[in-house]
Amino acid sequence: MSGTEFNWSTFFAMGGYAVFVWTSYGLTAVILALNVILPLRQRKHIIRRVKRAVRREQLRAENKQVTL
């Protein structure tokens, strides 16, 4: 980028180091994204699990009332 004019293809070429630079930045993007996605998925999973447990307990309580 020494010239006055900005050129996208020289920018992406990274002076011949494109593979290393863009792999690094790409991997960073992936890892940051995973750090957001995984906890959100875990959250859904936990909520579903707790809801199921609550329902099971309610069912059991109702069954007890029936049998008693």
Added chain:
Amino acid sequence: MLRAFYHVLLRDLRLALRSRHELLNPLIFFVLVVSLFPLAVTPSETQLQQMAPGVIWVSALLSVLLSLDRLFKQDYEDGSLDQLMLSPNPLVILVLAKVCAHWLLTGLPLVLIAPLLAVFMSVPDAALPALLYSLLLGTPVLSLIGAIGVSLTVAVNRGGVLLSLIVLPLYIPVLIFGANAIDVASDGMSVRGQLLFLGAVLALAVSLAPIATAVALRITASR
């Protein structure tokens, strides 16, 4: 307090002497692993000499690691660990006694057999004192740090791999300086710095590791 220390120490020694083969196993393992390297790499004397410090130290590390389970596992399973924790004596002292016993039963034999391995690996005679001193200062640290690891994993079933995952990274400084002491001594240079470092690490480990171990036992082993 001192009496409690001796009591635990003697008890562990006596128990271990009763099952002698178990006592020999880490030692045989140590010799066996070291003698694999000439077979795997080369019997050439100069190359063996180059590898020797690393090979001896890594093997010592592994055989201490394998013997760590003995430190608390059996006591945990038969309930005598609970009694130790209930005793009015400070747990730190009792832990220290157990670690001492462990070192006398595994670390010290390793030091004593090391000259034989030095011959196997064609370590020059000039490096023998460095080999012995570095093992003498380093192996107690391995027992002390290992005790923390065992006490954290004592209630975990099949915690063997977990134990090595926890303990091995913490062994790295001892490995670096221990192996380097032998290496430098083979070149005929002074190893004072390396031994002083090992001594400093030992002092640190003696004063802190039993506390961490006692805390860990209170966390994991109380039922």
Added chain:
Amino acid sequence: MFRAIWAWIQKFSSPKYFFEMSARLIPWFAIPAALVGAYGLYLGLFVAPTDYQQGESYRIIFIHVPAAWMSLFIYVVMAVSAAIGLIWQIRLADMIAAASAPIGASFTFLALVTGSLWGKPMWGTYWVWDARLTSELILLFLYFGYMALQSAIEDQRTADKASGLLAIVGVVNIPIIHYSVEWWNTLHQGATVAKLDKPSIDISMLIPLLLMALAFKLFYAAVVLVRARNEVLLRDRSRRWVRELIEKL
């Protein structure tokens, strides 16, 4: 006086209070993280000049160095909150520690991979036993040990305390490990291997570097809160307030 402070701490460290509060806090970290990160990337990729020695490959440092800082920073945060959890029996601190570990491990991994990608043009190989890469590798093992212990012990309270103690032992050891690796490295440093020194850095490169470091820290703050909220839900799942809350979600 002390009792008042203690009561205050107890109030703010109750998982329920934290759960309500953190929901409001997260955007305050997440949005600045995105803005600062975007500006840092702009400066780092478009404005900062080409390095006269390393060419364009040096632009990897804008993520490598902040990631390496984060790997250590998060471990220290983890150990400090584990200590708080152990000493004052504050459960929230344990949850923060547990939530930090996977994030810290991912930053350590990132620092390792970007470090070797940065090193390849200079060393000619992807891996060299360079002091900093080796330290990062050991740090990654320390994170794995913490996470393995945390998941191996079934009882959650015991797992928190035991792995917390391990984190503290680790943090005491880190300077010793770091020093010995550094020392080991100077011994074995071959003449052919170019050392990965911190480049004497120009201000136009330093500013994007610091901005990226700040963005990573803000990102961590946001993500650790999200994860800690999960830990709260998981650990308090049989308490009534969690059940009532979850029915509404």
